[in-house]
Amino acid sequence: MPPITTIQDLKRLHERRVPRMFYDYAESGSWTEQTFRENTTDFEKIRLRQRVAVDMTGRSTASQMIGEDVAMPVALAPVGITGMQHADGEMKAARAAEKFGVPFTLSTMSINSIEEVAGFTTKPFWFQLYVMRDTDYISRLIQRAKDAKCSALVITLDLQILGQRHKDIKNGLSAPPKPTLKTLANLATKWAWGIEMLSAKRRDFGNIIGHVEGISDPKSLSTWAAESFDPSLDWNKVARLKEQWGGKVILKGILDAEDAKMALKVGADAIIVSNHGGRQLDGALSSIRALPSILDAVGDQVEVHLDSGIRSGQDVLKALAMGARGTYIGRAFIHGLGAMGQKGVTTALEVIHKELDTTMALCGETRVGDLGRHNLLVPEDFEGRWQA
Numbered sequence: 366m367p368p369i370t371t372i373q374d375l376k377r378l379h380e381r382r383v384p385r386m387f388y389d390y391a392e393s394g395s396w397t398e399q400t401f402r403e404n405t406t407d408f409e410k411i412r413l414r415q416r417v418a419v420d421m422t423g424r425s426t427a428s429q430m431i432g433e434d435v436a437m438p439v440a441l442a443p444v445g446i447t448g449m450q451h452a453d454g455e456m457k458a459a460r461a462a463e464k465f466g467v468p469f470t471l472s473t474m475s476i477n478s479i480e481e482v483a484g485f486t487t488k489p490f491w492f493q494l495y496v497m498r499d500t501d502y503i504s505r506l507i508q509r510a511k512d513a514k515c516s517a518l519v520i521t522l523d524l525q526i527l528g529q530r531h532k533d534i535k536n537g538l539s540a541p542p543k544p545t546l547k548t549l550a551n552l553a554t555k556w557a558w559g560i561e562m563l564s565a566k567r568r569d570f571g572n573i574i575g576h577v578e579g580i581s582d583p584k585s586l587s588t589w590a591a592e593s594f595d596p597s598l599d600w601n602k603v604a605r606l607k608e609q610w611g612g613k614v615i616l617k618g619i620l621d622a623e624d625a626k627m628a629l630k631v632g633a634d635a636i637i638v639s640n641h642g643g644r645q646l647d648g649a650l651s652s653i654r655a656l657p658s659i660l661d662a663v664g665d666q667v668e669v670h671l672d673s674g675i676r677s678g679q680d681v682l683k684a685l686a687m688g689a690r691g692t693y694i695g696r697a698f699i700h701g702l703g704a705m706g707q708k709g710v711t712t713a714l715e716v717i718h719k720e721l722d723t724t725m726a727l728c729g730e731t732r733v734g735d736l737g738r739h740n741l742l743v744p745e746d747f748e749g750r751w752q753a
């Protein structure tokens with residue numbers, strides 16, 4: 366096997382190894398996929414200022430996110446059904462993150478449960494909450510995350526209703542996969558994945574099955590989701606959830622300065638500028654393009670993080686230099702996991718770390734905290750002139 370030097374290399378292996386429905390689930394956006402595409406192409410529009418004859422010794426990418434030490438300000442984003450990309454995927458990704466020294470965020474829609482991930486790791490991880498209609502279930506879920514000593518609650522605000530990804534419908538996405546002819550034909554070519562999956566600790570939704578009354582076998586992700594996400598989630602509910610949690614709260618899915626101000630009002634410890642990796646509102650701005658106006662509105666009062674579109678250390682550097690204090694990767698680590706399990710997640714983190722470190726040096730910086738707009742060449746019309 367040729368050496369792996371980029372996230373793209375891992376993506377190719379991911380596609381080869383994992384059943385089509387789960388690869389497609391990861392590698393798609395909603396409707397026309399415009400926002401999904403622009404999340405990455407907008408990063409390319411920003412250029413870097415090369416600086417020379419700067420002492421580059423003693424560089425460090427170490428930093429902090431919500432007061433926690435991180436080897437680099439790159440957390441693993443919450444990704445649903447990660448345990449279908451690789452057997453016990455959430456446990457393995459969490460362990461890779463812990464060893465590397467970056468935060469891991471467990472999705473509500475994970476395969477491995479909160480307790481399984483806690484039992485497989487030694488440091489606290491972050492728990493991502495989807496707010497469901499069933500308030501008793503949400504209370505129990507919050508209590509479980511507290512019992513597992515999760516150090517932050519990441520409340521996702523941009524999925525009260527599920528954006529449509531055509532491929533998921535066409536592929537009949539479900540966890541575990543339904544034994545249709547098409548699925549079986551594809552699974553026959555993914556035997557290594559199948560053998561590992563046979564010994565997986567779990568193949569259904571660990572935070573849900575056995576914890577929600579009346580749902581013992583969700584027939585498919587979309588049916589369950591359509592019935593369960595709380596469409597009435599509003600800022601009052603967010604404030605109540607924050608109170609119920611009592612610890613650090615990160616609000617995920619902010620793409621507008623007005624919402625960022627509301628997040629500030631409810632006392633968020635951090636916000637994530639995110640469009641859910643282009644999986645929700647197709648036609649929305651890319652995260653990197655939305656970032657400056659949000660920083661203008663709240664950047665000096667709350668920690669602003671960013672995800673959506675990060676595929677390299679250069680992208681991380683651009684987000685940090687634009688003013689984000691932390692970043693998250695979704696697909697970039699999922700490609701690693703699908704390609705090679707825990708080792709693949711470590712490889713993804715190593716690739717991004719090396720790119721970030723080298724790029725930082727060639728920009729003439731030795732500390733991620735010193736990065737700023739002075740390192741970038743941003744097109745004058747980057748944010749665009751839009752009429753509301």
Ligand SMILES: Cc1cc2nc3c(=O)[nH]c(=O)nc-3n(C[C@H](O)[C@H](O)[C@H](O)COP(=O)(O)O)c2cc1C
Nearest residue numbers: 391442443444445472521641642673674694695696
């Ligand atoms: C396959 C997949 C599943 C996801 N599931 C969740 C989820 O369960 N909860 C959540 O808050 N975000 C979820 N997201 C969004 C990610 O947390 C993150 O915002 C996004 O992946 C960032 O974009 P990137 O993949 O371009 O890095 C998911 C993303 C992907 C790709």
